[in-house]
Amino acid sequence: MQIYYATTNAGKLASMQRDLAPYDAEVIQLALDIPEPRLADVGEISRHKALAALSQSPGPVVANDSGFYIHALGGFPKTYVNFALETIGIEGILRLMAGQRRACEFRESLAYMDSTRSEPVCFYDVVPGALADDKKGAMREGLWSKLALIFIPEGSEKTLAEMALEEYDAWRQLKRAQSTPVRQLGEWLARIHST
Incomplete structure (x- = not known):
């Protein structure tokens, strides 16, 4: 089965191709620059993007969105991560967190849409994790955001950027073994195509 991935990010494309290969899904890049609605919910954004991409796609399409939510700050920056990093930066986020509980989480949504559906499947x-007190580690290939300098995933004592490459790869493998949106999509596709 062919699926078109609405993304301009080659790294995201390669990751999805690798993760959907066990489900016999061929992922083809649909290099669209889709305007994102200004919403705080990753599910609604990925849904809107999939609907917009379908009209420009020769087949079924997927689109995703993610956000970073700091509990003590009412969820800030939510889906506005790039804006927050461009304006106040990592240092500004850490200043806002002075004396606050450090719980935070990344949220991700992946939406699938084809011409037989009236609404995308998300x-x-x-x-989950926590914010470090200070920036720790160094940015390198594979780290998708400067938030890696301050995000400590649940079960770890290090930020993603502090982890040695082997530790980071082990964490990613553990994540992939769990129910990620791409894995959920692959399992769902396998179910609907086996009937």
């Missing part, structure tokens, strides 16, 4: 994931 798959979700939450990656």
Whole structure:
């Protein structure tokens, strides 16, 4: 089965191709720059993006969105991560967190849409963790955001950027073994195509 992935990010494309290969899904890049609605919910954004992409796609399409939610700040920055990093930066986020509880989470949504559906099917994931007190580690290939300098995933004592490459790869493998949106999509596709 062919699925078109509405993304301009080659790294995201390669990751989805690898993760959907066991489900006999061929993922083809649909390099669209889709305007994102200004919403705080990752599910609604991925849903809107999938609907917009379908009109420009030769087949079934997927689109995703993610956000970063800090509990003590009412969820800030939510889906506005790039804006927050461009304006106040990591240092500003850490200043806002002075004396606050450090719980936070990444949220991700992946929406699938084809011409037989009236609405996209959405798959979700939450990656809980905590904010470090200071920036730790160094940015490198594979780290998708500067938030890696301050995000400590649940079960770890290090930020993603502090982890040695082997530790980071082990954490990613553990994540992939769990129910990620891409894995949920693959299992769902396998179910609907086996009937």
